[in-house]
Amino acid sequence: MPELPEVETVARGVDRRVRGDRIEQAWFGNRPQSFKNPPARQAKGLAGRTILGVHRAGKHIVFELGAAAGAAGARGRNPSQTNAPDAQWIVHLGMTGRLLVTTPDAAVAPHTHARLELASGCELRFQDPRRFGRLEFRDLGSGIAFEAHGAEPLVIGTREFAELFQKRRMPIKAALLNQALLAGVGNIYADESLFEAGIRPRRRTNRLTAADLERLRLALRRILQHAIRLGGSSVSDYVDADGERGFFQLEHCVYQRTGEPCRRCQTPIRRIELAGRGTHYCPNCQH
DNA sequence: CATTTCACCTGGTGGC
DNA sequence: TGCCACCAGGTGAAAT
Numbered sequence: 001m002p003e004l005p006e007v008e009t010v011a012r013g014v015d016r017r018v019r020g021d022r023i024e025q026a027w028f029g030n031r032p033q034s035f036k037n038p039p040a041r042q043a044k045g046l047a048g049r050t051i052l053g054v055h056r057a058g059k060h061i062v063f064e065l066g067a068a069a070g071a072a073g074a075r076g077r078n079p080s081q082t083n084a085p086d087a088q089w090i091v092h093l094g095m096t097g098r099l100l101v102t103t104p105d106a107a108v109a110p111h112t113h114a115r116l117e118l119a120s121g122c123e124l125r126f127q128d129p130r131r132f133g134r135l136e137f138r139d140l141g142s143g144i145a146f147e148a149h150g151a152e153p154l155v156i157g158t159r160e161f162a163e164l165f166q167k168r169r170m171p172i173k174a175a176l177l178n179q180a181l182l183a184g185v186g187n188i189y190a191d192e193s194l195f196e197a198g199i200r201p202r203r204r205t206n207r208l209t210a211a212d213l214e215r216l217r218l219a220l221r222r223i224l225q226h227a228i229r230l231g232g233s234s235v236s237d238y239v240d241a242d243g244e245r246g247f248f249q250l251e252h253c254v255y256q257r258t259g260e261p262c263r264r265c266q267t268p269i270r271r272i273e274l275a276g277r278g279t280h281y282c283p284n285c286q287h
Numbered sequence: 288c289a290t291t292t293c294a295c296c297t298g299g300t301g302g303c
Numbered sequence: 304t305g306c307c308a309c310c311a312g313g314t315g316a317a318a319t
Contacts, residue, residue, distance in 0.1 A: 001312060033295075059313080095312055096297080111297090130296045132313055170290060179314080187312065236311075237298085276292065277312065 002093040004184030005227035006238050011061045013241030015054035017101040022050050022119040029113040036136035045137045058148035058183025063089040087139050090146050094132025100125045101241050150183035153220045161217045165205040173201035174275040188255045191280050193220040195254045200286045201279045254280040
């Protein structure tokens with residue numbers, strides 16, 4: 001399932017392939033739950049725009065878009081010399097979303113909900129069988145720029161991280177999954193970072209010491225960075241923008257290893273349900 | 288207000 | 304071999 005490392009990998013791959021390209025036209029499907037605003041409006045807003053760059057914010061992929069070229073610039077306004085974006089396209093992959101750069105003649109996979117034809121001849125395709133993903137177009141002339149609600153786990157410092165959790169009483173794993181606190185952590189990396197930090201998932205956040213929280217912050221950062229280097233975790237059907245799988249699933253210590261021996265102490269990994277999610281930990285290494 | 292639960296989805300899996 | 308119940312989980316709304 002796409003979490004921060006997977007989304008980062010996709011965003012980098014897409015950026016490398018489409019930065020500077022122009023969207024000739026866009027085709028959208030009609031499954032309403034895939035769209036935060038009407039697909040016809042998204043298609044119209046995207047057509048003709050230039051892709052200035054693509055980056056990740058939390059679990060979202062943000063396309064920064066420049067004004068439609070050509071005719072639009074002729075009308076008195078400066079043919080915007082600046083690279084300031086005037087629109088954004090925001091992609092959330094949900095559980096099973098894929099964002100792929102393909103050739104136009106590649107077979108269109110089932111559950112493809114959007115296709116962007118680019119001036120270079122490539123196509124950018126969004127497919128999502130389970131439809132937990134979301135597509136959103138924002139015109140920055142009339143709306144506000146996208147912002148992830150939570151802090152970036154790779155950037156946040158010691159004090160700010162501790163302040164996020166010290167006042168709350170929920171289990172630490174539930175807090176890690178809360179995107180309004182930290183943006184980008186999902187089920188895999190919550191379990192793996194709690195193992196690395198030696199903290200049980202049910203521990204209440206306000207009962208954690210400053211040392212616990214700092215170990216957790218560093219564990220999160222180390223694991224997320226390592227996972228990004230390995231192209232993310234391909235546990236179900238995750239692939240990057242070129243259709244390639246990641247390799248971090250080979251290094252999981254607890255996630256989906258129920259009953260298997262802990263890599264550190266050989267104790268069987270235990271599975272519980274927490275916040276409605278399968279949760280995995282080592283009863284010996286985590287306290 | 289803070290926290291917990293549940294519905295939304297479909298492909299893959301395991302049991303019979 | 305076929306059929307079906309069940310599970311996976313990110314998010315936001317509803318419930319507690």
